[in-house]
Amino acid sequence: MFYHLQVGPKSNARIVYSTATSGTCPGCGWPQRDCKCSSQRAANAAVPDRIVAKLRMEKKGRGGKTVTVVFDLPRNEVFLKDLCAELKRACGTGGAVSEDTVELQGDLRERVREVLLKKGYIVKG
8 A cells, every 4th residue: 555645736746755665676575665685685794804993972862871882883793792792891881782883881982992992993983
């Protein structure tokens, strides 16, 4: 079922908004907005030799709690889980992995920066 919003008189009607998709993905057959190919491919991306990790601190949308976020990392599930576990152990705090980021509870940017630099990563932020 698709919905169309049309504006103008009947003879000059044009579609302003439509829920119809532009087609299906040739790889997986899903509609392009729900394509499963890119998410599967990205989860096992190769880990480059030179890793640039970016740090930031977030508070917004977390009930006032501070979170340290390491982002723009390679999208490799095994790599991210191992890195998250190592950072949690080194900082003595909780954390989680989501897409290409590692989130750690608290403002731990200095400790995280030290750990990442010892591993040979380039750290920004």
